Amino acid sequence: xxxxxNDIKLVDAPDGVSGAGFFATSFEKVIGLARKHSLWxxxxxxxxxxxxxxxxxxxxxxISRFGSERPSFSPRQADILMxxxxxxxKMGPVVKQVYEQMAEPRWVIAVGxxxxxxxxxxxxxxxxxxxxxxxxxxxxxGCPPRPEQILDGLMRVQELAENESLRRRNSPEYxxxxxxxxxx
Amino acid sequence: xxxxxxxxxxxxxxxxxxxxxxxxxxPDGIMTITTNxxxxxxxxxxxxxxxxxxxxxxxxxxxxxxxxxxxxxLCVMYQLHSLRHNYRIRIKVFMPxxxxxxxxxxxxxATSNWMERETFDFYGVKFVGHPNxxxxxxxxxxxxxxxxxxxxxxxxxxxDKIDTYFGR
Numbered sequence: 001x002x003x004x005x006n007d008i009k010l011v012d013a014p015d016g017v018s019g020a021g022f023f024a025t026s027f028e029k030v031i032g033l034a035r036k037h038s039l040w041x042x043x044x045x046x047x048x049x050x051x052x053x054x055x056x057x058x059x060x061x062x063i064s065r066f067g068s069e070r071p072s073f074s075p076r077q078a079d080i081l082m083x084x085x086x087x088x089x090k091m092g093p094v095v096k097q098v099y100e101q102m103a104e105p106r107w108v109i110a111v112g113x114x115x116x117x118x119x120x121x122x123x124x125x126x127x128x129x130x131x132x133x134x135x136x137x138x139x140x141x142g143c144p145p146r147p148e149q150i151l152d153g154l155m156r157v158q159e160l161a162e163n164e165s166l167r168r169r170n171s172p173e174y175x176x177x178x179x180x181x182x183x184x
Numbered sequence: 185x186x187x188x189x190x191x192x193x194x195x196x197x198x199x200x201x202x203x204x205x206x207x208x209x210x211p212d213g214i215m216t217i218t219t220n221x222x223x224x225x226x227x228x229x230x231x232x233x234x235x236x237x238x239x240x241x242x243x244x245x246x247x248x249x250x251x252x253x254x255x256x257x258l259c260v261m262y263q264l265h266s267l268r269h270n271y272r273i274r275i276k277v278f279m280p281x282x283x284x285x286x287x288x289x290x291x292x293x294a295t296s297n298w299m300e301r302e303t304f305d306f307y308g309v310k311f312v313g314h315p316n317x318x319x320x321x322x323x324x325x326x327x328x329x330x331x332x333x334x335x336x337x338x339x340x341x342x343x344d345k346i347d348t349y350f351g352r
Binding site: 089090092117118122123124125128 | 322323326328330337338339344345
């Protein structure tokens, strides 16, 4: 057959102790590794950034190569909420509800100036950043950002997912953060 | 009778009196008159009922804000159309900003239901007697009326959104 199998890049094993016939590492690292390479994004796209995201999904940039295969258009089993574009104030409760319907652990990327800060739309109807409604992990700058920047944002969430402590979501700090957004 | 601005104005004034109808002019061919809160509903009802005029279509109504006009900052404008005669008329009612109250027109024109809700939403004019006077286009929790000519920043401490960046 072809020699293309040589091109396949495997993920490096986490630090651990190996010997004849066994390999031992911490549970946290294994879970982190699995989470890092199986992120499932939920795109919430409203405007120009959403179009850039479509390019990011296409074959040139191929967001799927990070294990984020097939963006989920449902909060069920999705773990990254990617908010792209201008969110009107009337849309704020919708974003929040989608976030609440996702199961822990979940991350949020705000893509572009509008989702991050309201952008140029300093008007009565536009939410001045989705961090007024849900906690955000990564902000992607740009108006709109190029697909490379969106991929960079995704890779930063991968870093967060890999290194996150398993107990973080139970910590009082995290509970207080969610409580400050009035989420459960 | 052919409907001309003079004829119609004469009819209205003879019915309602000079003290209730004033400032008649035709800025773009459409006669525009000013009246007061007490006569507006009766006036529109009269225009509807009168057999000669038959002004029976409410084209539009909306609020206007003149922040510099002391004592009459807010205005509600009605534009009516006689489909029978293809004749248009515009009626304005001014009121002070701290007394933004109007009688509802929904008993005559059902279509004013939506327009009055919109005017309340954007200008804060309260329409007495409206069956469901709540916000219609903006989010319910909004604490201001966005079409009033006041443009405060949401967060005065933000430096990325100072006025000079927005041409103000």
